[in-house]
Amino acid sequence: MHIIAIVNQKGGCGKTTTAINLAASLGHKGHRTLLVDADPQGHASLGLGGRRQDEPGLYEIFALDFPLAETIIPRISQGLDIIPATISLAAVEYLLANMPERERQLSTYLHSVDSIYDYVVIDCPPALGLLSINAIRAAQRVIVPVDMSLFAIDGIERLSETVDLVATKYDLNIELNILPTLVDRRTRLGRKLLLGIWERYQNKVLPVMIHHTVRLKESVCAGQSIVDFAPNSPAASDFHDLADELIMRSHTAPDTTQANISWLLSHVESTDNKPANIVSLHKEHLATENSNAQKVVLSFQNHQQRDIRIAGEFNEWIADKDVQTVTENDIIHKVFYVEPGDYQYRLIVDGKWRNDPTNPRQALSALGIHNSLLHVTGNGTLNQSIGNH
Ligand SMILES: Nc1ncnc2c1ncn2[C@@H]1O[C@H](COP(=O)(O)OP(=O)(O)OP(=O)(O)O)[C@@H](O)[C@H]1O
Numbered sequence: 001m002h003i004i005a006i007v008n009q010k011g012g013c014g015k016t017t018t019a020i021n022l023a024a025s026l027g028h029k030g031h032r033t034l035l036v037d038a039d040p041q042g043h044a045s046l047g048l049g050g051r052r053q054d055e056p057g058l059y060e061i062f063a064l065d066f067p068l069a070e071t072i073i074p075r076i077s078q079g080l081d082i083i084p085a086t087i088s089l090a091a092v093e094y095l096l097a098n099m100p101e102r103e104r105q106l107s108t109y110l111h112s113v114d115s116i117y118d119y120v121v122i123d124c125p126p127a128l129g130l131l132s133i134n135a136i137r138a139a140q141r142v143i144v145p146v147d148m149s150l151f152a153i154d155g156i157e158r159l160s161e162t163v164d165l166v167a168t169k170y171d172l173n174i175e176l177n178i179l180p181t182l183v184d185r186r187t188r189l190g191r192k193l194l195l196g197i198w199e200r201y202q203n204k205v206l207p208v209m210i211h212h213t214v215r216l217k218e219s220v221c222a223g224q225s226i227v228d229f230a231p232n233s234p235a236a237s238d239f240h241d242l243a244d245e246l247i248m249r250s251h252t253a254p255d256t257t258q259a260n261i262s263w264l265l266s267h268v269e270s271t272d273n274k275p276a277n278i279v280s281l282h283k284e285h286l287a288t289e290n291s292n293a294q295k296v297v298l299s300f301q302n303h304q305q306r307d308i309r310i311a312g313e314f315n316e317w318i319a320d321k322d323v324q325t326v327t328e329n330d331i332i333h334k335v336f337y338v339e340p341g342d343y344q345y346r347l348i349v350d351g352k353w354r355n356d357p358t359n360p361r362q363a364l365s366a367l368g369i370h371n372s373l374l375h376v377t378g379n380g381t382l383n384q385s386i387g388n389h
């Protein structure tokens with residue numbers, strides 16, 4: 001039995017949406033799955049049409065010693081059972097606080113269904129209280145949905161520390177994965193946030209994401225998972241992709257190899273609402289007398305023939321977009337055209353983001369990350385020094 005806790009102390013980042021639809025997709029794929037609603041708001045139960053105030057749930061298990069099996073509502077969707085939650089669950093935090101093994105109660109109770117389920121998905125409340133800690137303690141995997149329209153990096157740090165503390169205290173292997181949610185790739189900000197989060201957390205970011213779509217709200221209103229409500233929708237396919245990724249990961253050791261960003265670059269490359277790209281802009285400007293676009297050449301010594309790309313504010317942070325690469329013996333030149341001004345940028349060397357070691361100028365980005373800073377003046381070609389790679 002593989003236990004997945006969906007945790008983030010931040011409210012409204014897509015925990016319940018992820019829990020419901022991931023669990024439903026796992027069930028549809030033939031895996032016996034149990035969804036545990038560990039949030040007193042009872043939204044997971046509500047979203048699957050399983051909320052009845054008189055049904056016993058986690059509260060009755062913890063407070064009244066109800067057998068866990070008796071709280072399970074079977075077949076709420078194909079291959080999926082649920083343990084519902086009602087508002088009485090709010091009292092459990094106080095109850096747990098006075099219990100001897102207050103952090104491992106849920107884990108102990110879930111043992112009783114070990115042989116019945118392949119996957120257990122736990123939907124947590126928006127707080128790092130004892131309910132969430134119990135879920136983390138019980139889990140082999142913690143999924144942290146991160147709402148790409150808000151991007152709360154501080155919250156992720158704290159959560160990651162908490163997971164590490166629980167894992168160390170109980171000598172457990174708990175893998176933490178970040179899942180980008182409410183992703184809107186059409187906006188420049190959306191693409192920037194995605195790159196920012198990948199840059200900061202790399203291997204921890206799952207190579208799948210949940211896009212923003214009104215279909216998910218509609219399915220909640222219908223009391224169904226998206227895989228039942230709109231099986232052929234892009235949203236259903238987002239959750240099937242997530243389920244496939246987690247099934248694969250539950251059978252393999254955590255990936256410690258260097259992260260591969262190709263998936264991300266293909267995801268961030270927007271096809272719609274694209275602003276005019278810099279090259280065509282430049283050509284247009286060249287046609288007019290007032291053009292001030294400058295040719296920029298950044299050159300790097302590249303004895304080891306590494307794959308060197310460049311991304312920055314001048315090319316929407318998309319690696320080598322609108323950049324010409326010229327290789328001369330061991331020197332690689334990156335050539336592009338920009339208007340005079342300051343531009344933050346970074347290099348991607350063999351798939352790993354890093355600042356330009358040949359350029360001492362740096363600037364702090366809105367995401368709290370230091371980037372290299374390119375200063376382009378209006379008086380002709382800029383030639384950066386040649387650095388080592
Ligand atoms: N990908 C999405 N596209 C559009 N709307 C979404 C998406 N994901 C979630 N929502 C909507 O955003 C709101 C918050 O989502 P959800 O309830 O899943 O978050 P949560 O983290 O569980 O919130 P809470 O912290 O209160 O438990 C809901 O109205 C939900 O329908």
Ligand SMILES: [Mg+2]
Nearest residue numbers: 015016039043
């Ligand atoms: Mg919720």
